[in-house]
Amino acid sequence: MKKYNWAILGCGWIAEIFASDLKIVDNAVLYAAASRNLSKAKNFANKFGFQKAYGSYIEMLEDDNVDIVYIATPHSFHCKYTLLSLERKKAVLCEKAFAINQKEVALMINASKEHNTFLMEAFWTRLVPTFKKVLSIINSKELGELKTIQSDFMFYVPFNAKSRLYDLSLGGGALLDIGIYPVFTALQTLGKPNNILAYAIKSPTGSDEHLDIIFEYENDKKAYLRAGFRNDAPNYSVFHFEKGTVQISREMNCPIIIKTEKGIQEMKEDDGPGYGYYFEAAHVMECLDKGLIESPILSNDFSLELIKTLDEIRTKINVVYPNHD
Ligand SMILES: NC(=O)c1ccc[n+]([C@@H]2O[C@H](COP(=O)([O-])OP(=O)(O)OC[C@H]3O[C@@H](n4cnc5c(N)ncnc54)[C@H](OP(=O)(O)O)[C@@H]3O)[C@@H](O)[C@H]2O)c1
Structure with missing residues (x-):
C-alpha cells in the first residue's frame, strides 16, 4: 500500500477534527503541520503526531516530501494557497467553500489541469455512507419520484464583527459557511434549479446572518433551504x-428514517471510525493511487456549479466580499 505524506495548512478548528480522523487512515502519514505561528504549529504537531512543524505556509509548501495539502484557512485564502500548492505539484484537498466566488474556483480548476495535479473540495458529506444511501434510494426510484426537499443548517453564533463568520473580508456570512450544505444537498438530489428565490436577514457588518432559499424546478419540484x-x-x-x-x-x-404507508423504518449505515472525515481523506488517496487529478464522485465541475449557485444567491441577497468581487 502506497503511503502519502499529508500537510495541514492552517491549524484551526476544523483542522483539529480532520487531523484526528487522518490518524486512523492506514496509508496517511501525518507529516507536517503549518501555521502562521511556529509555536502553534508545534503544539498542533505534538497533539496529533505530525513529524514536522512549520511557522510559515510557504516554508511547508517548499518541502519536497509533502504529497497532499489539506487547506483549512478561512474561505478567502483558499484560492491563494490552492494555487501555490498546485504550482508545487502538491495534491490539494481544500475546505468548503472551495473559494469566495466562481472566478477563483475556475482559476483553481485551471491550475489543477495545467499542473496535472489532484484537486478536490473537502465536501466530506458527499463521501459518507449515509448520504450515498440517500442518493441510492433516489436513483432506485423505490419510493417513486423525489418531489420536494427541505434542508436546514442553523446554530446560534452571537454577533462578533471580527469573527470569520461575520467578517465579510474573510467571506463571512451563513451562505459560504453553512448555507452551502443545504444548497449542496439540493444540487446533488434535485439538480440545478430553474429559478432561485433568496431572502436574507443581515448582521451589522452586512453579512447574511440568516437565509431562506427556495429552488424551483420543472414539474413544480421544490427545495426549501434554510441556514443561519x-x-x-x-x-x-x-x-x-x-x-x-x-x-x-x-x-x-445518523439513522436514516424512512416513512412509507407500511410504517417507519430506521436504518443505519456503517459510518466507520472517527468523525466522518476519514472517508474524504481515504478517497483522495484512492484517486491518487489511480493517477487521477480529480474525484469521479465529487468532480470539480460539480464544485464549479455549486459556487456559481452560491454566487447567484449572493447577488439576490446583495452581499459583496470586499477585495474579491
Ligand atoms: N468540513 C467541515 O465540516 C467544516 C467545518 C468547519 C469549518 N470548515 C471550513 O474550514 C475553513 C476553516 O474553518 P475553521 O472553523 O477551522 O476556522 P478557524 O478555526 O478560524 O481556523 C482557520 C485557520 O486559518 C488560519 N488563517 C490564515 N489566515 C487567517 C486569517 N487572516 N484569519 C484567521 N485565520 C487565518 C489560522 O491558522 P494558523 O493560525 O494556524 O495559521 C486559523 O486557525 C473554512 O473555510 C470553513 O468553511 C469546514
Whole structure:
C-alpha cells in the first residue's frame, strides 16, 4: 500500500477534527503541520503526531516530501494557497467553500489541469455512507419520484464583527459557511434549479446572518433551504417522494428514517471510525493511487456549479466580499 505524506495548512478548528480522523487512515502519514505561528504549529504537531512543524505556509509548501495539502484557512485564502500548492505539484484537498466566488474556483480548476495535479473540495458529506444511501434510494426510484426537499443548517453564533463568520473580508456570512450544505444537498438530489428565490436577514457588518432559499424546478419540484446563526435547530434534511419520506440529520452518523404507508423504518449505515472525515481523506488517496487529478464522485465541475449557485444567491441577497468581487 502506497503511503502519502499529508500537510495541514492552517491549524484551526476544523483542522483539529480532520487531523484526528487522518490518524486512523492506514496509508496517511501525518507529516507536517503549518501555521502562521511556529509555536502553534508545534503544539498542533505534538497533539496529533505530525513529524514536522512549520511557522510559515510557504516554508511547508517548499518541502519536497509533502504529497497532499489539506487547506483549512478561512474561505478567502483558499484560492491563494490552492494555487501555490498546485504550482508545487502538491495534491490539494481544500475546505468548503472551495473559494469566495466562481472566478477563483475556475482559476483553481485551471491550475489543477495545467499542473496535472489532484484537486478536490473537502465536501466530506458527499463521501459518507449515509448520504450515498440517500442518493441510492433516489436513483432506485423505490419510493417513486423525489418531489420536494427541505434542508436546514442553523446554530446560534452571537454577533462578533471580527469573527470569520461575520467578517465579510474573510467571506463571512451563513451562505459560504453553512448555507452551502443545504444548497449542496439540493444540487446533488434535485439538480440545478430553474429559478432561485433568496431572502436574507443581515448582521451589522452586512453579512447574511440568516437565509431562506427556495429552488424551483420543472414539474413544480421544490427545495426549501434554510441556514443561519440566529438560532439553533434540529437540522434535518427531509426528502419527500411520491410514496414516502426519507430523513437524515446534519450529523451524518445518523439513522436514516424512512416513512412509507407500511410504517417507519430506521436504518443505519456503517459510518466507520472517527468523525466522518476519514472517508474524504481515504478517497483522495484512492484517486491518487489511480493517477487521477480529480474525484469521479465529487468532480470539480460539480464544485464549479455549486459556487456559481452560491454566487447567484449572493447577488439576490446583495452581499459583496470586499477585495474579491
Ligand atoms: N468540513 C467541515 O465540516 C467544516 C467545518 C468547519 C469549518 N470548515 C471550513 O474550514 C475553513 C476553516 O474553518 P475553521 O472553523 O477551522 O476556522 P478557524 O478555526 O478560524 O481556523 C482557520 C485557520 O486559518 C488560519 N488563517 C490564515 N489566515 C487567517 C486569517 N487572516 N484569519 C484567521 N485565520 C487565518 C489560522 O491558522 P494558523 O493560525 O494556524 O495559521 C486559523 O486557525 C473554512 O473555510 C470553513 O468553511 C469546514
